[in-house]
Amino acid sequence: MATTINVSVNGKKYQDEVEGRLLLVHYLRDKLRLTGTHVGCDTSSCGACTILVDGKAVKSCTMLAAQADGATIKTIEGMAEKGKLHPLQEGFKEKHGLQCGFCTPGMIMTAANLLEDNPHPSDEEIRHALEGNFCRCTGYHNIVEAIKYAADKSKGGDIEHADAKELEKPLFEVPS
Amino acid sequence: MTYIGKSVKRVEDQRFLTGKGNYTDDIVLPGMTYAYIVRSPYAHAKINGVDTSEAAALEGVVAIFTGEDVKEIGGVPCGWQVNFKNGDTMKEPPHPLMVRDKARHVGDAVAMIIAESKEIARDAADLVDVDYEELPAVVNAAEAVKDGAPLVHDDVPKNMCYDWELGNPKEEVDAAIESAHHVTTLEFVNQRVAPNPIEPRAAIGHFEAARDHYTLYTTSQNPHLTRLLLSAFTLGLPEHKVRVVAPDVGGGFGSKIFHYTEEALVIWASQQIERPVKWTSDRSEAFMTDAQGRDHVTKAEMGFDEEGNIVGLRINTFANLGAYLSTFSTCVPTWLHGTLLQGVYTTPKIHIDLTAVFTNTVAVDAYRGAGRPEATYLLERLIDTGALEMGMDPADLRFKNFIPPFDGVEQEGYMTQVALQYDSGNYEGVLKRALEMVGYENFRKEQEEGRKNGKLMGIGFSTYIEACGIAPSAVVGSLGARAGLYESAQVRVQPTGKVSVYTGSHSHGQGHETTFAQVVADKLGIPLEDVEIVHGDSEAVAFGMGTYGSRSLAVGGSAIVKSIDKVLEKGAKIAAHKLEAAVDDLEFAEGKWTVKGTDKSIGFADISLTAYVPHDYPENLEPGMDFSSFYDPANFTYPFGAHVAMVEVDKDTGKVTLKRFVAVDDVGNVINPMIVEGQIHGGLAQGIGQALFEETIYDENGQLINGSYMDYTMPRADDLPSFEVDRQVTPCPHNPLGVKGAGEAGTIGSTPAVVNAVMDALKPFGIKNLAMPLTPERVWRYMQE
């Protein structure tokens, strides 16, 4: 028996018939073709599928599409506005907070929830907030920096750029 | 230089940050079907029959295939031959696409269901009835060679794939150890770990009968190699009719180098049903089917003289290869491990004896570092333990034994006892820098104070070396490689002066689209935006050996430089013609050719346009500006570094907290420091993961008891500190960029540093050796004993 759902995703309204067992992540990926939301595990552990449902970070692999009826959803595709990157997206780019990019959408959506609740988190609070998101590439170091960048940017503070410091170090010698 | 050496922000980020990446599972083809693979729940079981009739009757099931259907197909090949000590060829039992006689590990494929949707395929799997007869299993490498152990392959006696040795004559090493003033002996397991890229593997096979053409989309680190193996070995397809695409790939860490059975299955099945077939692994399935890493059981002895100089090293190792030979599994414990036993020390006598065995577990193959972490682990644990036993400082003991600095130009490369010649190195330099960053003396004082108050603090070192950019082809061929290890690059200058670069390297997080473009833009004196790096598609890129072993910039980057040199050479001829000067009178800088000593010049874009509109053009020169090159390196590259871990152990729970981690790495020249640091960070996390958290645990029946993220511990953000990294630059003398490679350094160096730090913290308890991972219970239990 299919259920009818009405959802708003990244500002667009959709009405669809869904099977009970259809997970929200598959609704987004397969039906709406919003493939920025990823699936990395089957135990609700990795966080690659994190999206915002009514403003709150949720693992979309652990929610039925049917449960999303009436919800306002935001995915990674909805973060940039009018071609301008969200401060978090910008932070991830500036601070090299991503490598393969697979966990990145989930990281950004979780971080968005964190900054909503706590606009100026400490390193420790950021690391604690990322408990539900695995990254296998970055060792998290630059993800923490990226989120701090976004937090600083939102409060209009000074952002320390890595480049200035780096230029003092030996970087490249012409091989003899 | 405008770009080289700068932390240029990555050009690939835009698509990943906006959800526009294109990973294999994101791809949907018209008429696509979905595959689900029925896998053995037993590690070792005879298959008496497979009944698929009920499943086949389910509405929406398109086809079901079993081992019987693919019995004529030989299976996936192994890419590296290692011989027994007596010269016999290694045992190489077939690795079938699906089994029909017996299952040899949990997850062995038994049947493949193809349906209109993944839901139907999954539902049908529950209706397949397989008659298994469970057999006793063997999971431990050292146990597998014992008499009476169950045989994984009936025709492989003692489950032995090969035995192997390397180094000085055994008698000489025995004599050195026996006459040593002090011998440090350690027996340990370098535990098996799961690579776990966050993107699970996936593959789509698409056979188009109308043009007799095959396309495979796959999560691969080296699509061309997969195409070659599919064509020349697994399915015998006509290679010119096969296209393999590895689009955006969500991490690999080695596990996506290999040619997997599922890649062949989806292509083969697509040909049977004449529709595209997609298979996407679940995470649970990944734990059963992705090649895993490490898994050595080792006895290691290091002899020292009275002053603490190392006089000999003797190693005896059992390497677990799992149930089947994965693509490069055989070279990992041998040529990527035995050859690194010199480390950064002047050890005069070294011998390794190694036995590689089959067990009823999933295959083991290269995982970030591949062999080199195992070698580094045993060396660095031995030297720290030696220092402890002889009452010496572990940093001092290292300084005493380091190979002195050499640049590979003025001073020759260093010949090791284990078949390699190091290119250039300054090993004491990195450790000195690391000690400065740590504040070593202060730490020792704090540690002493802490001990008085019952606080268990420890510091651990690791000074590692690795061999990257494995080559040259003729040498690796003589060592058993069944492939070349060069790289190809095509630089196509478009008429308007924009440049497309086709590289055989594959980026799955490494940032090639940026780093390679930095090299090209600087060499040609054009803006970065005018360069596009194309990779991952066998139809676009002539050939490639892919990305692994930290080889992309050293080998792939060098191939690009070769092609650029050809572009500049031809460009100079055209410029000379246009400027009415001799080629020798021109100089090229900042994107233009200038007649030396004059202001007469012509820009790169004018020359490229002339090359394609050759009206006023040198005689006997072909039009166009498009060059391919293959670069086969003269030697490996040898990055090295010093890692220092500082930990605190909770006496009550045994929990280890990593307080600081200092890494000073020397990866040769650096094109993009931001990306290199990122690679180091990620490597550190994985190496620390092995030291503290990660281990695949098989029970005696061959069941992986922690095959999910609920049970297999990987480092999370709050398990790690922010890293303190720095670098030293000792250029590689034999490649045009002077680069060495940075992908694996972090993983190789960090594991023993962490373990050594925990051992240092536990020094008051008199513990010498602890098994990884250093879980709270293990550490607590040792403290009780």
Add this chain to the structure above:
Amino acid sequence: MVATSFDYQKATSVEQAISLLQSHDGDAKLLAGGHSLIPTMKLRLNSPALLIDVSKIEELRGIREEDGHIVIGAMTTHYEIASSDLLAKKAPMFVEAAKVIGDIQVRNKGTIGGSLAHADPAADWPAVVIASGAKIKIHGPDGARTVDADDFFTGFYTTAVGENDVLTSIHVPVPPKGSKSTYAKFPQPASRYALVGCAVQLTMDGNKVSDCSIGFTGVSDAAFRDSNAEAALKGKELSGESIQAAADACADGVDIMSDHFASEDYRKHLAGVFLKRALENLK
């Protein structure tokens, strides 16, 4: 991962949920936040024919004070508990525990009622509700009843909630003046469930412990109240000595779980360590 096929229905009232359960004769399950149930269904360990979504039933949500109790609706999320001023003021142990459950995403969706009804032996809430002396309200076909938290967990993944029942609210007595409470947890490193979780509520009379209750989770196949440890503290000063005595007495006479993260003796040891840490927090 694909669950077996099932129907989904949103319930608008507790009565409707109960009648749907009855009409499906054991083949229906209630869906709250879904964070315990959906993973098991993806693995096909659970295959109900109908899921009844009770998460939107208004009467099951929210936190309020009523007749000397704090009433927490079963569908209140961990996040809502973690950010409740009322609980922070009157029963801070709930806030503390809520903050260490799962991760942000889990806390946003998972509910206290769902967690309690699922009764994972390593879940955090069971220890807390036991130590708080809460009563758990259950509606069934024959009306409502309340069960003491002590009696609620009956075994491995089993509770006092029957097949056709709905757990509707948790009633936490407002602790008397002089009470303090805390939750100390050693997370299982992979899942972050409790390898050992210890919730303690103390009432002090001067410098003596006049009353105390201690709940453990993660230790045995079901959460339990530790009366031996409580006895070691009652009437005593909260000192190094009494704390050690309580730690030595705890987790005695229960079947202790063992797995690759913690064998039986280590887990028992951890129970003592975390009871000590909880008590040190309250000193």
